[in-house]
Amino acid sequence: xxxxxxxxxxxxxxxxxxxxxxxxxxxxxxxxxxxxxxxxxxxxxxxxxxxxxxxxxxxxxxxxxxxxxxxxxxxxxxxxxxxxxxxxxxxxxxxxxxxxxxxxxxxxxxxxxxxxxxxxxxxxxxxxxxxxxxxxxxxxxxxxxxxxxxxxxxxxxxxxxxxxxxxxxxxxxxxxxxxxxxxxxxxxxxxxxxxxxxxxxxxxxxxxxxxxxxxxxxxxxxxxxxxxxxxxxxxxxxxxxxxxxxxxxxxxxxxx
Amino acid sequence: xxxxxxxxxxxxxxxxxxxxxxxxxxxxxxxxxxxxxxxxxxxxxxxxxxxxxxxxxxxxxxxxxxxxxxxxxxxxxxxxxxxxxxxxxxxxxxxxxxxxxxxxxxxxxxxxxxxxxxxxxxxxxxxxxxxxxxxxxxxxxxxxxxxxxxxxxxxxxxxxxxxxxxxxxxxxxxxxxxxxxxxxxxxxxxxxxxxxxxxxxxxxxxxxxxxxxxxxxxxxxxxxxxxxxxxxxxxxxxxxxxxxxxxxxxxxxxxxxxxxxxxxxxxxxxxxxxxxxxxxxxxxxxxxxxxxxxxxxxxxxxxxxxxxxxxxxxxxxxxxxxxxxxxxxxxxxxxxxxxxxxxxxxxxxxxxxxxxxxxxxxxx
Numbered sequence: 337x338x339x340x341x342x343x344x345x346x347x348x349x350x351x352x353x354x355x356x357x358x359x360x361x362x363x364x365x366x367x368x369x370x371x372x373x374x375x376x377x378x379x380x381x382x383x384x385x386x387x388x389x390x391x392x393x394x395x396x397x398x399x400x401x402x403x404x405x406x407x408x409x410x411x412x413x414x415x416x417x418x419x420x421x422x423x424x425x426x427x428x429x430x431x432x433x434x435x436x437x438x439x440x441x442x443x444x445x446x447x448x449x450x451x452x453x454x455x456x457x458x459x460x461x462x463x464x465x466x467x468x469x470x471x472x473x474x475x476x477x478x479x480x481x482x483x484x485x486x487x488x489x490x491x492x493x494x495x496x497x498x499x500x501x502x503x504x505x506x507x508x509x510x511x512x513x514x515x516x517x518x519x520x521x522x523x524x525x526x527x528x529x530x531x532x533x534x535x536x537x538x539x540x541x542x543x544x545x546x547x548x549x550x551x552x553x554x555x556x557x558x559x560x561x562x563x564x565x566x567x568x569x570x571x572x573x574x575x576x577x578x579x580x581x582x583x584x585x586x587x588x589x590x591x592x
Numbered sequence: 593x594x595x596x597x598x599x600x601x602x603x604x605x606x607x608x609x610x611x612x613x614x615x616x617x618x619x620x621x622x623x624x625x626x627x628x629x630x631x632x633x634x635x636x637x638x639x640x641x642x643x644x645x646x647x648x649x650x651x652x653x654x655x656x657x658x659x660x661x662x663x664x665x666x667x668x669x670x671x672x673x674x675x676x677x678x679x680x681x682x683x684x685x686x687x688x689x690x691x692x693x694x695x696x697x698x699x700x701x702x703x704x705x706x707x708x709x710x711x712x713x714x715x716x717x718x719x720x721x722x723x724x725x726x727x728x729x730x731x732x733x734x735x736x737x738x739x740x741x742x743x744x745x746x747x748x749x750x751x752x753x754x755x756x757x758x759x760x761x762x763x764x765x766x767x768x769x770x771x772x773x774x775x776x777x778x779x780x781x782x783x784x785x786x787x788x789x790x791x792x793x794x795x796x797x798x799x800x801x802x803x804x805x806x807x808x809x810x811x812x813x814x815x816x817x818x819x820x821x822x823x824x825x826x827x828x829x830x831x832x833x834x835x836x837x838x839x840x841x842x843x844x845x846x847x848x849x850x851x852x853x854x855x856x857x858x859x860x861x862x863x864x865x866x867x868x869x870x871x872x873x874x875x876x877x878x879x880x881x882x883x884x885x886x887x888x889x890x891x892x893x894x895x896x897x898x899x900x901x902x903x904x905x906x907x908x909x910x911x912x913x914x915x916x917x918x919x920x921x922x923x924x925x926x927x928x929x930x931x932x933x934x935x936x937x938x939x940x941x942x943x944x945x946x947x948x949x950x951x952x953x954x955x956x
Contacts, residue, residue, distance in 0.1 A: 380602040389843050413849030426703045426839040427894035432610075437837055487840075491848070 338362045339495050339526035340386060340416070345395035347381055347550075349429065355381045356392070357550045361528075365494070368517060368527045370537040370558070371375045373547035375569050377400060383499050386528060387418045399495065413441035416495035421503060423484040428471035435459055438490035443486050447492075458489035461516055463509075477504040485513060489520075498529040498553075502536065514540045522532045534562055546570060559586055617898045620891050631912045632685075636677050638853075638920055643673075659836040664773045675811075683817065684811040684915045685908040687870045688880055690821045692907025693828050694866040695881025696900055700835040701754070701859045702763045705886065706944060709867045710878035712757075712768060713775030714749045718864075719801045720782045721745025726797055726946035727790040739816055739872040746871065747864035749775050754860060765948055767935020801875035804930025805914050813873040825904055827862045830857060832896035839894065877930045880907055886944065 341362040347355045356378045363369045371379050384390035385397060388404045397404045399415060407415070417438070427436060435458055439451045459465045462482040472480055481504045488496065498517065502510045518540055521527050531537045537544050538558045545555040546562070548570040554561040564577040567588065574591040637643040643651070650660050651673050656902045691709060698707040698714075724730070725741035733740045736744045757763045757771040787798050800807075834855050837845040846852045870877065885899065892898055914932040921927060 342869040367753060387843075387847065389846070409846055409851050410849035418844070420841070420843060422841065423844075424841060426643065426841075427705070427889065428838060429836070429894050432841070433836075433893075437840060440833065440837055443833070510825060 337365045339365050340397070340399055340528065341397055342382070342386055342397045342495075345382065345385055345394045345397070346569065347378075347390060350393070350395050355550050356385070358395070359547070359550070359552055360395075361386075361545050361552070361555070363495070363526045363528045365526045366524050367542040368521045368529060368540060370541035370544045371528065371530045371547065372532070372537050372544055372562075376549075377547040377570075378550045379547055380499065383528075383530050384495065388495050393431065401539055410441055413491070413493075414445075415493055415563050416497060417488040417491040417493045418497045419484055419488045419499060421499045423480055425472045425480075428473045431464055431472055431475065431479075431486075432459070432468040434472050434483055435464070435486045435490050437442060438487035441443065450492075454490045454492050455486075458486040461489060462486040463512070478506060478509060481505060482509065482513070485516075489516075494523075494525045496525055496527045496529075498527065500530050500532060503532065510536070534567065535550055538562055538586050538588065562586065562588065564588075611875055613893060613895075617892045617902065620888070621902055621905065624902060624909055627651070628685075628905060628909045630910060632681060633917060635681050635912055635916045635919075636673060638916070639672075639677065641672050642935055648673075654799035663833065679811045679814060680806050680809040680915070681912065682814045683812075683874060684806050684883060684911040686814060686817045686821045687806070687874045687877060688884075688907035688909070688911030689904040690817075690824060690866040690870040690907070691877060691909070692884035692903040693821075693825055693882040694863050694870070694901055695907075696885045696896065696903050697835075697859050697863050697866070698750075698881070699885060700838055700896060701856060702758070702768060702840070703838070704763045704765065704767055704768055706882070706941075706948065707763070707768060708882035709746075709863070710876060711882060711941070712750075712753045712772035713779060714746050714753070714863065714867045715871055715876045716776050716779035716783075716879070717749025718742040718746030718868050719876050720779045720786075721748075721772070721868075722872055723783060723786050723794075723798045727786045727794045735812070735816060739820070739868055742872040745779075745866055746867040747861065749779065749862050750860050750867070754856075768852065800928075801871070801932075803928035804875040804877040804933070805918075805926070805928045806874055806911075807926050809873065810845075817869045817873065820865050822861050824866035824869065825900065827858065828900045829897060831858060831862075832900055835859075835896040836894075877911070878934045879941060880910055880933055882944075883937050883940050884910055886940075 343360040345356050345359045349355060359382055361382070371382060373379050381390060385392050397569065398406065404412065404585050432455065435455050436451065438458070439448070439454060442448050442451070452475060459468065462485050464479065464482050464486050467475060467479055467483065472483055473560065481501065485501055501517070502513050514536055517527055517529065521542070541558050543556065544561040546560045546566070548552045553570050554566060562577065564575050567575050567577070576591055577586050579585065580587055593786070607737050633645065633648065635646045637645060653660050655674055694709050697708070698709065699705050719742070721744050722738050723743035725737050730741070731737050734817045753771050753775055757767045783798060783802065787795050790798065834845070835849045837848050842852055885903050887900055887907050892902060910933070914929050918927040918929045918932050
């Protein structure tokens with residue numbers, strides 16, 4: 337079932353420079369849909385359009401069949417959560433206070449009774465309980481990224497938009513977070529995620545949309561989309577793609 | 593930096609952080625209130641005409657119709673207190689609360705801890721409006737004329753700063769300060785022109801505005817200012833939870849359900865209301881909006897609802913103290929209160945600048 341769908345999205349800036357050119361993407365319930373592509377391909381712009389931050393010149397974004405522009409911010413926030421790459425916090429709020437902000441859309445609803453529980457379980461899942469009383473301004477980049485992810489999980493929506501949630505994370509936390517995101521999808525969430533790491537997309541995504549110069553180069557299962565020939569064509573870098581010796585999951589390695 | 597992380601580690605050991613924070617808020621609020629009462633009593637009883645605490649109680653009780661043996665015989669006491677010192681004290685409390693809460697609001701929507709009505713030129717804008725209404729002899733809104741023009745001047749200034757200095761939902765320190773310099777310069781030019789146009793008496797009033805003073809405060813001033821301050825504080829308390837979300841950045845605040853455009857307009861108008869209330873009869877009193885929210889944030893943390901409450905009380909306390917010093921530091925002289933707050937606030941501002949610069953590794 338399609339939860340979030342964008343169709344025919346055009347975005348231009350300034351004197352008609354095209355950033356996105358009739359891009360369409362849909363995200364189904366229960367799937368992790370990865371957005372990949374080289375720098376400047378338009379991933380962040382498409383992400384901004386899906387999140388409702390950027391109004392496209394033409395095209396429509398619909399959540400459960402309803403145009404997102406027509407949904408009041410507060411109601412929208414109860415249906416989908418967004419994690420941006422940039423997670424600066426202006427004042428020294430504690431990690432726990434920041435995660436609790438994820439519960440703001442549920443204020444004055446019956447769901448607010450579950451605030452404490454949602455905050456605690458989101459912090460446990462992202463392993464930030466030990467940081468609860470630290471001020472976020474004193475945390476490292478990776479810790480701050482996990483606190484931000486906990487905030488998004490605490491929001492308890494079943495549509496998630498995540499812009500490179502693993503960019504600042506070490507190997508272990510990278511894997512933990514990707515597994516956590518898979519768990520969310522298996523529980524029925526529709527997840528759109530921007531990824532740089534093609535191996536992460538191959539290992540964890542159900543579908544991949546590859547952007548190239550503002551257009552969709554290919555969309556489908558990771559193995560279909562991320563072939564050696566297509567990666568080389570889009571990224572301009574020769575690669576080898578071969579199955580992992582034990583799991584059989586394809587691996588992408590740059591040819592050096 | 594190490595000291596910081598050490599205290600934070602100490603806090604991790606605290607078993608119930610939220611109760612801990614609430615307790616801290618209550619303690620800070622009580623201490624501030626006690627200090628405020630003490631300062632008020634000291635302020636009313638001291639000056640050229642000294643009163644002992646028992647005289648004071650007697651005079652105050654007589655004021656509400658209760659005769660006690662404490663009251664001194666001379667009715668001059670009543671006059672000094674009820675028509676000079678009390679109205680001045682009350683106006684000072686209102687102005688202090690207004691400036692401090694306007695500081696909380698500005699720092700929240702600018703996403704910058706250095707935003708303050710004086711620094712970015714909102715006070716100058718309001719003072720220019722007020723001065724224009726006096727010099728040009730306008731009376732279009734009756735007793736409300738000066739506050740209305742102060743409001744229009746302040747609103748123009750805060751809008752200009754807001755539109756000119758932000759990018760990506762935040763304001764860099766340098767951009768904010770440079771915009772403030774420009775706005776202050778423009779308002780200064782306007783002031784100079786009005787000084788040139790004005791008569792000797794309006795000139796005196798303009799100078800008085802630029803220095804900031806509570807001298808000559810009347811009960812009628814407080815009566816005009818009080819509802820504006822009350823309105824500003826109530827709005828600040830209502831929007832406080834949204835301001836917390838604003839600390840995550842404008843986009844994220846929107847993703848969490850905040851109607852960002854509406855919030856911005858409401859906060860900007862509220863800042864203009866509070867600053868006009870502060871400036872209309874007391875002139876430009878700098879740095880209160882900067883120093884108070886900062887100190888309070890250090891004491892109770894950044895959550896905006898408790899911050900607005902303790903900042904309002906803290907601002908009132910700061911101005912009551914500053915005015916007490918202004919009246920009594922030099923015998924037979926009434927120093928401008930703006931000078932006192934700037935004397936405290938200026939060095940504090942420098943310290944903040946250095947700290948902000950060190951933390952963000954440059955002029956971020």
